Amino acid sequence: MDYFAQQLINGLVLGSIYGLIAIGYTMVYGIVGMINFAHGDIFMIGGFIALITFLILVSFGLTAIPLILLVVLLVSMAITALYGWTVERIAYRPLRHSFRLAPMLSAIGMSFVLTNYSQVAQGARVKPVPPIITGGHTLHEGAEGFVVQLSNIQIIVVITTVVLLAVFTWLVSSTRLGRDMRACEQDQTMASLLGVDVDRTISMTFVIGAALAAVAGMMYLLYYGLVDFFMGFVAGIKAFTAAVLGGIGSLPGAMLGGLLIGLIETLWSAYFSVEYKDVAAFSILIVVLIFLPTGLLGRPEVEKV
Amino acid sequence: MGDRVSATPAAPTSRAPSAAFIFKKSVISALVALVLFSLMIGVRTEAGSDGQLTFWTRFGDLAAMVAAVFGGSIIIELLRQWWGPVDTAKVIPAPVQNAVSLAGRFVAPVLLVFTLLVPVLFYNERYVLDLGILVLTYVMLGWGLNVVVGLAGLLDLGYVAFYAVGAYSYALLATNFGLSFWICLPLAGILAAFWGVLLGFPVLRLRGDYLAIVTLAFGEIIRLVLINWQSLTGGPNGVTGIPRPTLFGIPLTNDDNGLAALLGIEFSPTHRIVFLFYLILALALLTNWVTIRLRRLPIGRAWEALREDEVACRALGINTTTTKLTAFATGAMFGGFAGAFFATRQGFISPESFTFHESALVLAIVVLGGMGSQLGVALAALTMIGGFELFRGLDQYRMLVFGMAMVLLMIWRPRGLIGHRAPTVFLQRQQAISSDLVKEGHG
Numbered sequence: 138m139d140y141f142a143q144q145l146i147n148g149l150v151l152g153s154i155y156g157l158i159a160i161g162y163t164m165v166y167g168i169v170g171m172i173n174f175a176h177g178d179i180f181m182i183g184g185f186i187a188l189i190t191f192l193i194l195v196s197f198g199l200t201a202i203p204l205i206l207l208v209v210l211l212v213s214m215a216i217t218a219l220y221g222w223t224v225e226r227i228a229y230r231p232l233r234h235s236f237r238l239a240p241m242l243s244a245i246g247m248s249f250v251l252t253n254y255s256q257v258a259q260g261a262r263v264k265p266v267p268p269i270i271t272g273g274h275t276l277h278e279g280a281e282g283f284v285v286q287l288s289n290i291q292i293i294v295v296i297t298t299v300v301l302l303a304v305f306t307w308l309v310s311s312t313r314l315g316r317d318m319r320a321c322e323q324d325q326t327m328a329s330l331l332g333v334d335v336d337r338t339i340s341m342t343f344v345i346g347a348a349l350a351a352v353a354g355m356m357y358l359l360y361y362g363l364v365d366f367f368m369g370f371v372a373g374i375k376a377f378t379a380a381v382l383g384g385i386g387s388l389p390g391a392m393l394g395g396l397l398i399g400l401i402e403t404l405w406s407a408y409f410s411v412e413y414k415d416v417a418a419f420s421i422l423i424v425v426l427i428f429l430p431t432g433l434l435g436r437p438e439v440e441k442v
Numbered sequence: 443m444g445d446r447v448s449a450t451p452a453a454p455t456s457r458a459p460s461a462a463f464i465f466k467k468s469v470i471s472a473l474v475a476l477v478l479f480s481l482m483i484g485v486r487t488e489a490g491s492d493g494q495l496t497f498w499t500r501f502g503d504l505a506a507m508v509a510a511v512f513g514g515s516i517i518i519e520l521l522r523q524w525w526g527p528v529d530t531a532k533v534i535p536a537p538v539q540n541a542v543s544l545a546g547r548f549v550a551p552v553l554l555v556f557t558l559l560v561p562v563l564f565y566n567e568r569y570v571l572d573l574g575i576l577v578l579t580y581v582m583l584g585w586g587l588n589v590v591v592g593l594a595g596l597l598d599l600g601y602v603a604f605y606a607v608g609a610y611s612y613a614l615l616a617t618n619f620g621l622s623f624w625i626c627l628p629l630a631g632i633l634a635a636f637w638g639v640l641l642g643f644p645v646l647r648l649r650g651d652y653l654a655i656v657t658l659a660f661g662e663i664i665r666l667v668l669i670n671w672q673s674l675t676g677g678p679n680g681v682t683g684i685p686r687p688t689l690f691g692i693p694l695t696n697d698d699n700g701l702a703a704l705l706g707i708e709f710s711p712t713h714r715i716v717f718l719f720y721l722i723l724a725l726a727l728l729t730n731w732v733t734i735r736l737r738r739l740p741i742g743r744a745w746e747a748l749r750e751d752e753v754a755c756r757a758l759g760i761n762t763t764t765t766k767l768t769a770f771a772t773g774a775m776f777g778g779f780a781g782a783f784f785a786t787r788q789g790f791i792s793p794e795s796f797t798f799h800e801s802a803l804v805l806a807i808v809v810l811g812g813m814g815s816q817l818g819v820a821l822a823a824l825t826m827i828g829g830f831e832l833f834r835g836l837d838q839y840r841m842l843v844f845g846m847a848m849v850l851l852m853i854w855r856p857r858g859l860i861g862h863r864a865p866t867v868f869l870q871r872q873q874a875i876s877s878d879l880v881k882e883g884h885g
Contacts, residue, residue, distance in 0.1 A: 172651050182482070189481045192497050212481075219477055231853045238597065239856035241654070242809050245802045246848025253841040258482045264489055370798070374658065381655055412670040419659035426656055427644045 139279035143286065144407040145400070150291045150360065152399020153298035157353035158376035159383070159391035160305070161221075161346030167322045167386035168342050171237075174244035175224050177373015178251035179347045182220050183354025184364040185255055187213040188264060191358075202269065213355050214348040221347025222340055224251075229343075230336070248369075256366040263365040270359060294356045301352060302392060305345070309388065314341060322386070371415065375402075378422045384435020393433060464523075468515040475511035479504055550817050557723060561716040571715045575722055575787065577827045579780055582726040584807040584819040586776030589733055591805065592814035593742065594769035595749030597654045600641070600661025601804055604634040604774040606668060606796035608781025613681040613791050614674070623687040627782050634778025635771040637664075642770035646763055661801055668793040680792025687786045689717060718787055725783060729776045730816055736772070745769050746814075806848055812858030822858070 158180050165173045190212045194205050228247040232240040273288030309315035317338045320328040329335045357372070358364055375398055383394025398418050405417040425432070484504040487497045557574075564570040583605065590598045611630040615621045621629075645656050668675045675681065686694065692701050694714040702709035736742040744765045747755045756762055785791050807826055811818035829847065833840045 166651070172654065186481050188495075189485050189487060189497065192487060192495060193485065196497075216477060216481065219474065223474060223478060228849045228853075232856055235856040238809050238813070239852050241597075241651075242802075242806055243849050243852040245806070246845045246852065249799075249802075249841055249845030250849065251845075253838070253845065255482065257838055257842060259486065260488055262489055264487055264495060266495060374655075374662065377655055378659065381652065385651075413666070416663050416666050416670075419663050422659050423644050423656055426648055426652060430647050430652065 139277060139283045139285050140407070142277070143283075144403050146285070146287055146291060148400035148403035149396060150294050150399070151403055152379075152396035153294050154353050154356050154360070154395075155372070155376050155379045155398050156392040156395025157298060157301065157349050157356070158372060159379040159395045160302075160388060161350050162377050162380040163383070163385055163388060163391040164318075164342050164346050166380070168318060168339055169229070169233075169240070171229070171240045172244065172377065173229075173343075173346070174241065174373070175228070175247040175251055176346065176350060177369035177371075177376065178248050178255075179217060179221055179224070179369070180350040180354045180357075180372055180376075181364070181366065181369030182251060182255060183213050183217040183347075183351030184358045184368065185259060185264075185354075185366075186216050186351065187355035187358050188266060188364055191266065191269070206269075210352065210355060213351045217351030217354070218344045218348040220251075221343040221350075224347075225340055225343040230339075233339075248373075252366055252369065259366065261366060263363050265363045266358065268362055290359055294360055297352065297356065298392075301349065305349070306388065308345075314338070318342060375415070375418055378418060381432055382422060382425055384432030386436070387432070387434045390432060390434035464516060464519040467519060468512050471515040472508050472512035476504075476508050479507050483507055553817075553820065561719050565712065565716070568712065568715065571712070571719055573828070573831055575715070575719050576831075577824055578719070578722040578726050579784060579787075580804065580807060580823040580827050581820050582722065582729050582780045582783075583777060583804045584811060584823050585726065585729040585733060585816065586773050586780065587804050587808050588773075588811070588814065588816070588819050589736075589745070589776070590769050590773035591808050592811075592819075593733075593737065593749065594745040594766065596766060596769060597651070598657045598770075598773070599654045599798075599801055599805065600657035600659070600664075601773070601777055602796045602798070602800040603641070603661040603664040604638060604777030605781040605784065605800065606664055606793075607634045607637050607774075608778030609785040609791045609795070610668065610675060610681070610781075611778065612782035612785045613684045616685050616785075617681060617683060623685070623782070623786050624690060627779060630782035631775040631778040634781065635775040638770040638772075638774025638777075639767050641774075642767045646766055658798065658801070661796075661798060665793050665796050668796070675793075678793060680790060680794070681785075682790045684785050684789050684791065686714065686789065687718070687721065718783075722783055722787075725779055729779070732772075732776075733816065741765070741768055749814075810851060810855070810858050815858070818858055 158176065161176050161179070162173060165171065165176070187209050190209045191205065194208060199205050224247055228243045229240050232243055268290075270288075270290045270293060273286050273291070275284050276287050277285040279285070309318060317328070317333045318341070320331070320333050321335055321338050325335050328338075354364070357368070376395065379394035379398040380391045381394070382397060383390030383392070398421075401421055402414045402418050406414045409417070484499060484501060485497050486500055487495055490496050557578075560574050561571060564574075583601070586604075587598065587601045590596050590601070608630040611633045612623070612626040615626045615629060616623070641657065641660050645653050648656060669678055671677070688694065689701055692704060694701050694717055695709075700709065702713060737746070744755070744760045745768075747758070747760060748762060748765050748769075752762060755765075784795070788795075803826065807822045808819055810826065811820070811822035830840070830844060833843050836843060
């Protein structure tokens with residue numbers, strides 16, 4: 138039971154990271170109707186920028202951990218958001234009214250570009266960082282000496298996710314930008330007739346998605362203590378799986394999907410085999426789509442003739 | 443249409459941006475580049491021998507990159523001005539159009555004759571022959587995937603899975619049971635087709651992007667199983683010592699019952715390469731021939747109908763289940779053949795060869811080829827693989843260039859290099875339709 142509780146905690150933390158990435162997929166899909174294949178790599182870039190900012194700040198002699206974390210968070214969000222904007226501007230906007238497969242292939246190309254860009258720029262080796270946030274709390278001590286631990290970094294990941302999710306839900310439901318986004322999601326032509334700047338709204342969607350991916354990248358760096366140029370691919374597919382699982386286009390769905398994928402992966406590794414954890418996550422995606430083709434919280438797609 | 447054409451000559455002068463505008467735009471691009479590259483290129487991190495991360499600055503590289511972006515965006519703006527507005531209709535005079543379509547009719551036969559002559563012309567250039575084999579392998583894969591994506595309109599991002607199934611089928615059957623290539627080839631095709639049906643069943647109800655992600659997941663599952671099922675597949679080490687193909691039982695080796703000895707000619711290792719070249723050419727042409735024939739059968743018509751409109755398809759009484767499954771099975775079977783060939787050519791296979799990158803490459807070939815055009819796929823494979831080889835010297839920058847080329851080609855020709863396809867069914871007169879008018883399927 139204690140073992141299960143510990144895995145539950147680990148799974149929820151991992152799921153929060155997946156959820157943050159999944160939000161970027163689900164928003165872009167909701168508005169533009171395309172899979173942003175480069176999003177996983179945006180997440181990876183976010184991790185790299187967080188790492189570099191952290192190194193620079195430490196070399197300047199900063200020691201206050203909360204201050205460092207805040208600066209790292211803001212810098213990586215800002216620069217990664219600009220990456221998101223640039224990717225949209227270069228690779229997707231010229232293909233906005235093209236046929237459906239074109240932006241998708243362009244996105245796959247962009248994903249190759251970003252992966253290899255960071256490989257060339259930062260080298261192919263894994264970059265480890267020493268644990269920045271240490272310590273934790275013992276929640277429960279089992280009879281056999283098994284201890285359920287909740288580390289501080291896990292608390293930080295979950296709190297950051299919850300706060301960002303709250304801010305983001307508010308942004309989409311109660312601001313002008315959010316209203317524009319929802320309008321574009323429903324009908325771009327009508328929205329532009331009513332004075333919504335569609336191009337700008339779509340750009341902002343990419344910017345927000347990239348900023349959230351940067352947070353996820355930083356959390357990944359803090360939690361696992363490493364980044365490498367290839368981590369975006371698998372994390373990206375899993376986050377997309379999460380978005381589909383939760384019902385693509387739905388924000389709470391993305392978070393729910395992320396948590397589920399995180400839990401499935403952790404529990405599978407704990408009770409069955411570590412090697413097949415990705416196989417488990419993908420198989421569950423396939424099984425869910427057979428029985429619930431629109432995901433858990435998605436709206437059924439109306440078939441128009 | 444008429445007023446749009448007449449307005450064209452005046453457009454470049456009235457819409458030409460001023461020098462100040464270009465300058466401003468380039469400065470903005472350079473600033474964006476500065477922020478983007480500031481940390482990723484300006485700072486280089488590396489783990490030292492003691493596991494500690496160190497970093498050093500590279501402001502020279504950063505300045506060079508920003509300057510390159512600045513210069514590049516000026517050039518792009520000037521080119522754009524010279525090229526004229528993108529969306530004006532460019533009228534091609536009828537004689538030119540006729541000449542182009544006449545030339546187009548000769549491209550395929552000329553290309554085929556040239557391909558047949560490649561081993562004769564380049565007999566002493568091993569590199570060209572190897573490259574030719576590689577290109578033909580991708581032509582075959584492209585034609586195979588074309589059945590699924592181009593004809594049936596089912597977006598498949600996991601095609602490499604069937605390639606892997608074919609390769610491992612041959613490798614395992616040949617190394618464990620000593621079966622010959624010619625027995626294994628159909629078996630590999632059948633097994634791959636079986637996996638195609640297996641994948642096809644769960645995704646029957648899915649459309650478009652859901653289908654794409656499930657096929658991607660399927661491709662990854664196959665690769666992960668190949669890596670982890672060590673007792674069967676050898677895991678990451680792969681399968682070694684896969685037998686070379688024989689000319690229907692006659693080995694191409696330097697011994698007494700080898701082909702060279704039987705024919706009484708001097709042995710040369712090039713014989714095997716030439717044999718492999720014609721083998722893959724035959725397999726690719728088989729794929730092409732089967733596809734062309736299938737397109738004229740009811741099942742091929744059903745595929746194309748499915749691509750254009752699934753709902754209408756069902757209303758007309760076409761069984762979409764069997765239509766989709768046969769498309770998956772046929773495409774997968776050709777992937778399996780290509781995989782078996784790959785295994786016998788390499789003599790060694792490992793899961794490394796079957797990554798998502800391969801699927802993306804083959805899909806890019808199909809889309810660039812114009813989704814459904816057989817000749818287009820062949821030309822796209824030649825362009826992509828040939829271009830990929832040209833940049834071999836660039837080493838680690840190669841994938842970077844490849845990705846950029848993919849983005850740029852999509853922006854330049856979103857509909858593929860050959861932007862039209864001939865309808866299989868026509869009333870009085872056969873006419874090429876621009877693929878802009880043809881909808882892609884939604885799975």
